[in-house]
Amino acid sequence: MPKTILxxxxxxxxxxxxxxxxQSNGYTVETAVDGDDCLNKVQERRPDLILxxxxxxxxxxxxxxxxxxxxxxAFMSVVRISDARKRxxxxxxxxxxxxxxxxxxxxxxxxxxxILNK
Amino acid sequence: xxxxxxxxxxxxxxxxxRKLSFLVIGALMAPALGIYLFYYVLSMSFxxxxxxxxxxxxxxxxxxxxxxxxxxNAGIIGFFVTRSISKPIKELHKATIELExxxxxxxxxxxxxxxxxxxxxxxxLTTAALGRLEKERKEIDNAKTxxxxxxxxxxxxxxxPMKAQLxxxxxxxxxxxxxxxxxxxxxxxxxxxxxxxxxxxxxxxxRIEAARLKFNFKETDISEIVDETIKFMDxxxxxxxxxxxxxxxxxxxxxxxxxxxxxxxxxxxNNAIKFSQENSKIEIDAKLNGEYIxxxxxxxxxxxxxxxxxxxxxxxxxxxxxxxxxxxxxGLGLAICRGIVEAQKGKIWVESKEGKGSKFSFTVPxxxxxxxxxxxxxxxxxxxxxxxxxxxxxxxxxxxxxSEFDELKNKNALGKEDxxxxxxxxxxxxxxxxxxxxxxxxxxxxxFGEEKTVINKNDDTNYNSLEDxxxxxx
Numbered sequence: 001m002p003k004t005i006l007x008x009x010x011x012x013x014x015x016x017x018x019x020x021x022x023q024s025n026g027y028t029v030e031t032a033v034d035g036d037d038c039l040n041k042v043q044e045r046r047p048d049l050i051l052x053x054x055x056x057x058x059x060x061x062x063x064x065x066x067x068x069x070x071x072x073x074a075f076m077s078v079v080r081i082s083d084a085r086k087r088x089x090x091x092x093x094x095x096x097x098x099x100x101x102x103x104x105x106x107x108x109x110x111x112x113x114x115i116l117n118k
Numbered sequence: 119x120x121x122x123x124x125x126x127x128x129x130x131x132x133x134x135x136r137k138l139s140f141l142v143i144g145a146l147m148a149p150a151l152g153i154y155l156f157y158y159v160l161s162m163s164f165x166x167x168x169x170x171x172x173x174x175x176x177x178x179x180x181x182x183x184x185x186x187x188x189x190x191n192a193g194i195i196g197f198f199v200t201r202s203i204s205k206p207i208k209e210l211h212k213a214t215i216e217l218e219x220x221x222x223x224x225x226x227x228x229x230x231x232x233x234x235x236x237x238x239x240x241x242x243l244t245t246a247a248l249g250r251l252e253k254e255r256k257e258i259d260n261a262k263t264x265x266x267x268x269x270x271x272x273x274x275x276x277x278x279p280m281k282a283q284l285x286x287x288x289x290x291x292x293x294x295x296x297x298x299x300x301x302x303x304x305x306x307x308x309x310x311x312x313x314x315x316x317x318x319x320x321x322x323x324x325r326i327e328a329a330r331l332k333f334n335f336k337e338t339d340i341s342e343i344v345d346e347t348i349k350f351m352d353x354x355x356x357x358x359x360x361x362x363x364x365x366x367x368x369x370x371x372x373x374x375x376x377x378x379x380x381x382x383x384x385x386x387x388n389n390a391i392k393f394s395q396e397n398s399k400i401e402i403d404a405k406l407n408g409e410y411i412x413x414x415x416x417x418x419x420x421x422x423x424x425x426x427x428x429x430x431x432x433x434x435x436x437x438x439x440x441x442x443x444x445x446x447x448x449g450l451g452l453a454i455c456r457g458i459v460e461a462q463k464g465k466i467w468v469e470s471k472e473g474k475g476s477k478f479s480f481t482v483p484x485x486x487x488x489x490x491x492x493x494x495x496x497x498x499x500x501x502x503x504x505x506x507x508x509x510x511x512x513x514x515x516x517x518x519x520x521s522e523f524d525e526l527k528n529k530n531a532l533g534k535e536d537x538x539x540x541x542x543x544x545x546x547x548x549x550x551x552x553x554x555x556x557x558x559x560x561x562x563x564x565x566f567g568e569e570k571t572v573i574n575k576n577d578d579t580n581y582n583s584l585e586d587x588x589x590x591x592x
Contacts, residue, residue: 017278017279078275103278
């Protein structure tokens with residue numbers, strides 16, 4: 001049974017790129033365009049991992065984090081991890097990784113595999 | 119405001135003089151009145167021509183009383199004069215000093231209703247105008263920094279899908295590629311990497327300008343950081359068979375941001391490698407120097423001309439337009455180094471001789487400066503240096519200095535060597551005395567970043583200027 005990954009990003013090109021990469025590597029991929037969409041998709045599909053952009057319109061990330069405590073989340077962001085830490089976003093225990101945009105494709109694949117096999 | 123004519127009439131009838139004359143008249147009138155009263159009483163009490171001992175005594179007493187009245191009078195006058203003139207002037211003076219310190223909120227409240235209170239009002243209006251200008255300047259400055267920061271972020275976001283798709287193509291996600299396609303993709307990738315590096319450097323500069331540069335201070339063993347950095351750079355040096363020679367004194371453990379320190383060192387070593395010939399060496403030194411640790415990176419590469427030495431820390435300044443293509447890089451590295459070093463109240467400078475190599479040095483304070491201040495890295499240091507030189511000219515040569523400076527500028531002879539030749543010619547022609555000429559040279563040298571008079575007070579003996587060093591070696 002392939003693992004399901006939910007990609008949450010307001011930029012279509014990023015969503016589609018990551019979707020293609022992960023699908024080619026055998027994962028089932030869902031996408032969401034903003035925070036609200038993300039919460040709905042989580043209810044529907046119960047993904048194994050969420051790749052979450054920190055800066056998005058709609059429900060703020062802090063709210064999303066409050067509501068999702070039991071699914072692994074990896075951030076994807078143009079801001080640096082130190083900025084994310086400063087905003088208090090990295091304290092939750094289900095946050096497992098931080099992908100700095102622009103990310104490296106093979107690196108992304110390796111790290112996602114590592115997270116899901118843990 | 120209406121401007122008054124400075125006629126004699128206006129001077130005599132100015133409010134402040136009117137006030138003063140009232141006081142003076144009052145002061146003269148009181149004793150005069152007293153004397154008049156005394157003689158009036160005296161003539162009433164004693165018939166004329168009779169002079170008794172009593173009368174003499176009375177007269178002496180009266181004189182004393184009059185003197186006392188005069189003194190009290192003088193005191194009262196003094197009080198009023200102080201209140202209406204000295205005190206407001208003192209207030210004005212205090213306010214001016216505050217204004218000079220940059221307190222644009224200062225306002226005067228002088229209620230003397232004379233020329234001084236008018237002056238106070240004018241001062242208030244001027245201060246308010248200055249305050250508005252300063253506020254505007256700050257707003258523009260913030261807007262510029264904000265713009266730089268937002269633009270960089272906005273530029274960076276399209277990089278993400280672009281790079282992802284490129285890598286997917288290269289890694290065969292969409293099928294096998296032929297040789298030409300691969301080459302084309304390599305060129306696109308290389309240039310998108312370069313673009314991304316420029317954007318990252320832009321972001322860094324916007325942080326430096328907004329004093330948002332982050333420092334994570336922790337107790338650090340300097341030699342460890344230097345060793346790590348050298349190990350990291352050694353791979354690049356080996357490509358050109360360059361030897362990295364490290365010479366670190368025993369240094370105390372200090373509070374510093376190791377990543378930032380390493381960033382500056384990496385940048386300088388990277389530059390040194392870029393501009394060195396193959397099979398040469400690069401010397402990296404670190405030593406204690408008073409309140410600072412002095413780092414230096416010395417190469418035996420192509421060196422820099424005087425003009426380039428001034429401008430090397432400017433953003434996007436590269437020695438020749440061709441060197442950018444040849445050596446790569448964003449042209450922002452040294453500007454960022456300067457920002458990082460100066461944000462910690464350190465200094466960075468270069469000594470160099472064309473064809474002989476360069477030595478970049480910077481200092482890191484032993485006690486960390488935690489209050490990071492904004493640094494204007496985007497300003498042209500050339501203009502700043504020209505301004506300083508012009509001021510030096512004016513202070514040595516008087517009003518003549520301005521035209522002399524302009525002439526040299528037009529001849530494009532504002533390099534260090536040119537200026538020294540010029541000063542020599544001044545002393546040779548006895549236009550300025552020998553001593554003054556030397557002083558002039560010293561000041562000019564300092565402007566060009568000859569920091570050793572400032573920083574290396576303690577070890578002038580073992581710190582030769584690069585020029586001497588090079589001559590010794592050859």
